[in-house]
Amino acid sequence: MSLRHALLGLLADTPQNGYDLTKRFESTLSGHAWSAGHSQIYPELKRMLGDGLIEVVDEGSRGSKVYGVTAPGRDELRRWMLSPLGEAPARNEFVLRLFLLSALDRPDMRTLVDQMAGHSDDLAQELEGVVKMIEEHAPTDPTYNYSRFAAEFGRRYYSLQRDWARWVLEQIEKTD
Amino acid sequence: MSLRHALLGLLADTPQNGYDLTKRFESTLSGHAWSAGHSQIYPELKRMLGDGLIEVVDEGSRGSKVYGVTAPGRDELRRWMLSPLGEAPARNEFVLRLFLLSALDRPDMRTLVDQMAGHSDDLAQELEGVVKMIEEHAPTDPTYNYSRFAAEFGRRYYSLQRDWARWVLEQIEKTD
DNA sequence: GAATGCATGTAAAGAGTTACATGATTAA
DNA sequence: TTAATCATGTAACTCTTTACATGCATTC
Numbered sequence: 200m201s202l203r204h205a206l207l208g209l210l211a212d213t214p215q216n217g218y219d220l221t222k223r224f225e226s227t228l229s230g231h232a233w234s235a236g237h238s239q240i241y242p243e244l245k246r247m248l249g250d251g252l253i254e255v256v257d258e259g260s261r262g263s264k265v266y267g268v269t270a271p272g273r274d275e276l277r278r279w280m281l282s283p284l285g286e287a288p289a290r291n292e293f294v295l296r297l298f299l300l301s302a303l304d305r306p307d308m309r310t311l312v313d314q315m316a317g318h319s320d321d322l323a324q325e326l327e328g329v330v331k332m333i334e335e336h337a338p339t340d341p342t343y344n345y346s347r348f349a350a351e352f353g354r355r356y357y358s359l360q361r362d363w364a365r366w367v368l369e370q371i372e373k374t375d
Numbered sequence: 376m377s378l379r380h381a382l383l384g385l386l387a388d389t390p391q392n393g394y395d396l397t398k399r400f401e402s403t404l405s406g407h408a409w410s411a412g413h414s415q416i417y418p419e420l421k422r423m424l425g426d427g428l429i430e431v432v433d434e435g436s437r438g439s440k441v442y443g444v445t446a447p448g449r450d451e452l453r454r455w456m457l458s459p460l461g462e463a464p465a466r467n468e469f470v471l472r473l474f475l476l477s478a479l480d481r482p483d484m485r486t487l488v489d490q491m492a493g494h495s496d497d498l499a500q501e502l503e504g505v506v507k508m509i510e511e512h513a514p515t516d517p518t519y520n521y522s523r524f525a526a527e528f529g530r531r532y533y534s535l536q537r538d539w540a541r542w543v544l545e546q547i548e549k550t551d
Numbered sequence: 552g553a554a555t556g557c558a559t560g561t562a563a564a565g566a567g568t569t570a571c572a573t574g575a576t577t578a579a
Numbered sequence: 580t581t582a583a584t585c586a587t588g589t590a591a592c593t594c595t596t597t598a599c600a601t602g603c604a605t606t607c
Contacts, residue, residue: 201468202566208475218586232471234464239567241588261575263586280472280479281487284494288410292377292463294528295408296456299384301521303456311457318460345477348543352470359535367524378594394558415595417560437603439558 202243205233207252207268207276212345214256214267217241227346230353247272293360297367308371316364323357330354378419381409383428383444383452388521390432390443393417403522406529423448469536473543484547492540499533506530 209215209223221237228234235243244266247253252272257265268276297315300308329350385391385399397413404410411419420442423429428448433441444452473491476484505526 200566201466201471205471205475208471208478211478212475216586217588218584221586228471228474229464230462231465231467232474233466233468234567236568237587238569238589241586259586261586276475276478277483280475281483281490284469284491286406287468288405289407289465289467290377290409291407291465291467292409293460295377295381295384295404297528298404298408298521298525299381299388299452299456300524302384302387302452307453307457314457315460345474348476348546349474351542352473352539355535355539359531363528363531366527370524376594392558393560397558410595412596413559414561414597417558435558437558 201233202235202239203247203252204276204279205235206240206243206247207272208280210253210266211268211273211276214265216259216263216265217244218263220244227349231349231356297364300367305371309368312364312368312371316361316368319357319361319364323354323361326350326354326357377409378411378415379423379428380452380455381411382416382419382423383448384456386429386442387444387449387452390441392435392439392441393420394439396420403525407525407532473540476543481547485544488540488544488547492537492544495533495537495540499530499537502526502530502533 205224205228206220209220215223217237217240220240221235224233224235224240244253248255248266251269252275253266254269255264256267259265293315296311300311303311330347333347333350381400381404382396385396391399393413393416397411397416400409400411400416420429424431424442427445428451429442430445431440432443435441469491472487476487479487506523509523509526
């Protein structure tokens with residue numbers, strides 16, 4: 200039940216409404232961490248409200264509800280954050296394709312891995328730009344540290360994907 | 376519907392039964408790529424059989440069905456493997472926790488990131504061992520290349536996680 | 552002959568996606 | 580005034596997990 204904890208974490212950072220939470224999922228978490236649409240978020244917020252983990256702290260101009268984390272909510276978030284790191288079974292379609300590489304013939308294999316290296320490189324460079332922008336815009340602001348951490352992770356991750364794909368390509372060529 | 380393609384990919388490599396597929400998911404794919412239990416695999420195999428993507432190529436000793444990929448199945452697999460790389464919205468609980476870091480106070484933050492660095496380092500070293508074992512056991516066997524690719528990805532990934540966690544730790548200390 | 556591993560299934564509940572649906576506010 | 584954005588919700592469907600359930604073959 201990670202959706203609940205993701206929402207708790209975002210609300211602990213900044214009280215906000217379901218709409219903002221939806222956008223934040225889309226922009227910050229969706230790439231590497233977690234994803235959820237508004238149709239999943241709104242009902243979950245209601246349940247969390249019922250469970251006493253969050254509360255309405257303000258009402259926006261058009262009747263929107265701004266949620267904040269309650270004390271029990273904060274306890275639950277902390278408990279989850281510090282709970283033992285199990286083998287979180289990850290899902291990643293990109294990696295899945297590369298793990299199934301042997302199903303393709305040589306030309307297709309090269310096409311795919313080459314495409315992947317290029318794609319990863321594009322993303323790596325994009326994230327490079329994001330990291331730089333954050334560093335220039337808010338070099339000392341500690342609040343921006345956290346988005347920097349996320350962006351830096353993305354940068355490193357896509358570089359890894361690119362380098363690994365290039366390495367796989369080399370290995371394939373070798374055995375030709 | 377990646378489960379279907381994962382099964383198609385595994386069967387394209389080696390015809391096998393549902394039991395073997397379940398174990399393969401557990402051991403090879405579960406860490407980074409995809410996960411599925413037998414209760415999801417058996418019904419999906421039936422559906423794929425109905426859709427003509429796979430066929431029974433052999434019957435094992437205790438009536439087990441060994442599946443192989445049909446020509447249409449191979450086409451579908453290839454189509455999917457080479458289809459454009461969209462933004463695959465990944466789910467990763469480990470990364471999610473780190474993205475929500477700001478919800479913790481300083482001591483908890485340090486505890487968590489330190490724990491994560493250690494955990495990632497353990498896994499990185501484990502994968503290091505796996506890579507070495509594969510390289511020594513089958514240095515030239517092209518069949519083993521593919522498990523090598525996967526293991527190498529894991530090694531690099533966990534090293535990234537470890538290094539990144541250590542870097543985050545440094546950044547946190549700086550702002551104290 | 553008892554335990555372990557092989558082998559396959561179903562049922563129910565929970566999580567996630569896609570589609571449908573509505574209405575208010577703001578900027579052009 | 581019309582288009583975009585804000586804001587919230589439900590319904591149906593698909594996917595995933597957990598639990599229940601069975602029986603054969605091999606090894607100790």
